[in-house]
Amino acid sequence: LAASHTSRFLGPLIRWLAPGLDADAVHTAQVWIRKAGHVSEYAVLCALCWRALVIGRSVTRPPRGLWRSAMIAWLIAVAFAMTDEWHQSLVPSREGQLRDVAVDALGATLALLGILGWMRRRIRTDGSPSRQSF
Numbered sequence: 001l002a003a004s005h006t007s008r009f010l011g012p013l014i015r016w017l018a019p020g021l022d023a024d025a026v027h028t029a030q031v032w033i034r035k036a037g038h039v040s041e042y043a044v045l046c047a048l049c050w051r052a053l054v055i056g057r058s059v060t061r062p063p064r065g066l067w068r069s070a071m072i073a074w075l076i077a078v079a080f081a082m083t084d085e086w087h088q089s090l091v092p093s094r095e096g097q098l099r100d101v102a103v104d105a106l107g108a109t110l111a112l113l114g115i116l117g118w119m120r121r122r123i124r125t126d127g128s129p130s131r132q133s134f
Contacts, residue, residue: 042077042105042107046111047115049072050073054066054069070115077105078101085098
């Protein structure tokens with residue numbers, strides 16, 4: 001059902017970019033583009049939630065409070081994904097999919113892995129306490 005909402009512009013765009021693709025390949029490309037959109041949207045949502053939770057906070061190594069904030073940000077993003085799919089199940093032309101919640105959770109997870117990797121590089125690893133502001 002969601003493909004019918006995006007096929008009006010994605011299909012022609014894909015056919016223009018790759019004119020030799022058959023209908024199945026165009027459909028597959030549309031699905032991957034839509035799923036990549038979900039991953040990136042929920043990655044941004046989770047990153048923004050995390051940032052809102054830690055703004056102005058100074059931490060001393062190890063950043064236990066930041067790990068907690070990361071989990072809360074992930075839970076907020078996944079809860080939003082679940083409520084979004086529930087809402088879609090109430091719209092006649094849409095349907096809610098548990099698979100889409102999993103894709104959205106993947107985006108949130110990737111954002112947190114990136115953030116936590118960035119934090120790890122940013123905090124000194126020589127063992128001395130480091131005051132960092134996130």
